Amino acid sequence: MNAVRESLESNPIEILTSPSEDCPFRRCDGTGFIWIKDWSKRHKKNVVDEWKEECECYDQLIKQREIDKKLDLSGIPPIFKDATVRSFRTDIYQQTDSRERAVVARKAAINYVTNFEVMQENGKGLYLYSDVKGSGKTRLAVSIANALVSQHGVDVAFIKSMDLISQVRKTFKNDSELTESEVVESYRKVGLLVIDDLAIKGASEFEERIFYDITDYRLEHNKPTLFTSNVSIDSLEDFYPGGRVGKRIKKMSLEIYMPEESIRDQEADSENDDFEKILFGN
Ligand SMILES: Nc1ncnc2c1ncn2[C@@H]1O[C@H](COP(=O)(O)OP(=O)(O)OP(=O)(O)O)[C@@H](O)[C@H]1O
Ligand SMILES: [Mg+2]
Ligand SMILES: [Zn+2]
Structure with a gap:
């Protein structure tokens, strides 16, 4: 042999x-x-x-594939795909009160994720706002959503408020594949909804009805929603004059006041510095 x-x-x-x-x-x-x-x-x-x-590794792999699929379908902008709550910087703000606010916001975000089960049972979401653009509202809201998908397997939908309205309007076209109620239904029922840039301008009666339809359902069914906005919850009445949208949002969300300082401007300056070096040399 x-x-x-x-x-x-x-x-x-x-x-x-x-x-x-x-x-x-x-x-x-x-x-x-x-x-x-x-x-x-x-x-x-x-x-x-x-x-x-x-x-x-099989179970872990299947779980990761499900997470990736949920994130792919979520509508979260690709630049925020890897954003995490832990990498939300609090030292990047120049002003002391901005840094203090960022510390509180980051801690609240971490606590929200850790205590998501109780938040979910009670349908409590978050409302992140500050007047200044580029201060980190979307960044933090998306980071929370990313964490909830990977740690709690939540289904998430991210949408800018004006895009939500356009999606509904598109259903009125004759060749639309979806009906208005199908679009509204998907935002009513998703496990976690992120509405970015709420109250960007005064809403028409039609727009107000759409937000009412969604927030009212979510409130009644204890479905958490994250909002970002440039105005406080109390100011929502100026944008949704019927008053019902603001009242519902107040009931379903904990308000987080974000820094009044733009990180986007800082980023743009340093990014352009790098490109200017390429263009003009040192
Ligand atoms: N604390 C932070 N740590 C790291 N990056 C940040 C932080 N805050 C903001 N950024 C970055 O700054 C940019 C602007 O942030 P973001 O889009 O979240 O601002 P915003 O408050 O939502 O602005 P807007 O009011 O215009 O919607 C993004 O590229 C984001 O990643
Ligand atoms: Mg934003
Ligand atoms: Zn293996």
Whole structure:
């Protein structure tokens, strides 16, 4: 008997999959499966001699795929895909009161994620606002949404308030595939809704009705919503004069006053510095 045959007969099981760094346990090639061959069965008819088994990483992999799918479908802008609450900087603001506000906001965001179950049971969301544009409202709201998807498996939809209105308006076209109620229904029912840039301008009666339809349903069904806005909840009445939208939002959200300082301007300055160096040299 030659050496190869001898070793095959004493140990006929061969692992065909080469382990790679894509597997956290370094057991499979990142696919979640390990292929195995039983050489002792190779000449037997109608006997399976090659099969795959689940790797230890399989459950984790499926979970991660579900998270990725939820994030893909969420409408979260790609630039905020990797934004996390922990990487929300509080030292980046120049003014002391901005830094203090950022510390409070970041802590509240972390506590919200940690205590999401109780928040969800009671339908409590957050309302992040500050007058100054570019201060981090969308950044923080999206970071919370990202954390809730990955840690709590929540379905999330992110939409700018004016885009929501345009989506509904589009359904009035003859060739629209969706009806108004289908669009509204999707925002009523999603596990976590993020409405970005609420109250950007005074709402028409039609716009107010759409926001009422969504917020009223979410309030009654304890579905949490995150809002960002340039105005406080008490000022919402100036934008939704019927008063019902503001009242509902007040009931369903905890208000967080964000810094009144633009990080977007800071970012633009330093980004342009880098490009100016390319254009003009040092
Ligand atoms: N605390 C922070 N740490 C890190 N990056 C930040 C922080 N705050 C803001 N940024 C960055 O600054 C930019 C503007 O932030 P963001 O879009 O969240 O502002 P905003 O308050 O939503 O503005 P607007 O009122 O115009 O909607 C983004 O690129 C964001 O990533
Ligand atoms: Mg914003
Ligand atoms: Zn694996």
